[in-house]
Amino acid sequence: MTMAAAARRALAADIDAAARLTGTFVLRSGATASEYFDKYRFEADPRLLSRVAAAMIRLVPAEVEVLAGVELGGVPIATAMSLASGLPAAFVRKQAKTYGTRLAVEGGDLTGKQVAIIEDVISTGGAVRDAKARLDEAGAITVAVVCAVWRGPLPARIEGLEVPVLSALTLEDLNG
Template identity: 80%
Template sequence: MMDAAARRQLAADIDAAARLTGDFVLRSGARANEYFDKYRFEADPRLLKRVAQAMLPLVPPETEVLAGVELGGVPIATAMSLLSGWPTAFVRKQPKAYGTCLAVEGGDLSGKRVVIVEDVISTGGAVRDAKARLDDAGAITIAVICAVWRGGGPAQIEGLDLPVLPALTLDDLKAASTR
């Protein structure tokens, strides 16, 4: 686990890399003068490595496979795999329409204990969808790990009876922000 100072520094660095100011249209259609671009911290190899290192201690020891959720969970799961040696699977939003036509890539997951890896979770909709695809692939999902929990209150996803283990929370980012 990260000590408090390392946690504050990682939160500050993620916030500095990902919080943008300008004129943005949000998914809801509303306009905002600030936007959190999660791909900014995933695209920086030094910051991505630190995020992966912060998430690794959260992985339950019985884990057999890390499953990155398309798109943001894939680079983090890959970085975690490189650092730990755990194999990785990739969960698509939709099965690909050619070749193997799979929704879950990376080998047979039947009966394997899998941890879902995501970058930022607000409501958990993508994680619920990924869990359903992993179930269809025969995986046994045991936990969800994310870089940043942006949902309010304790980290839990409605409709999923799984532990949600965040490296950081929205409150961590707010507390570390210099803006």
């Protein structure tokens, strides 16, 4: 069940107002841009985070047993979704810790569990592909990817990943 059109427009406008910054920004590529989307601005706002989590919960397939948040941006969203839905959360690191448990996936045994990967913003899906590989190694069964914002071309899909990608919002929604 997706959001009503008015609620979707309102959420997109509020996220855009919180996260779209203007100024001079150096991008990861080294290029300079006059506009930057700071996703942590909506993740750090409890009211916006709650609304994003509610929108994303509606997209989670019924068979999902665990919400697997991708480090770093997917972790607060998976936690908020877990609190709101009662589904347990797990956290997928970019790399295994070099100390303690030395795990790449935290939050308990996922062997045979059906999981949804939770991510904040996806453009190409590289981090999600990496997270799925770690979940596979942990014995989880990934059945879907659920993200707050899909920034790539539509329909949303990640090359090399044969699970559905479900997004609460798209770049087009944010550009209104």
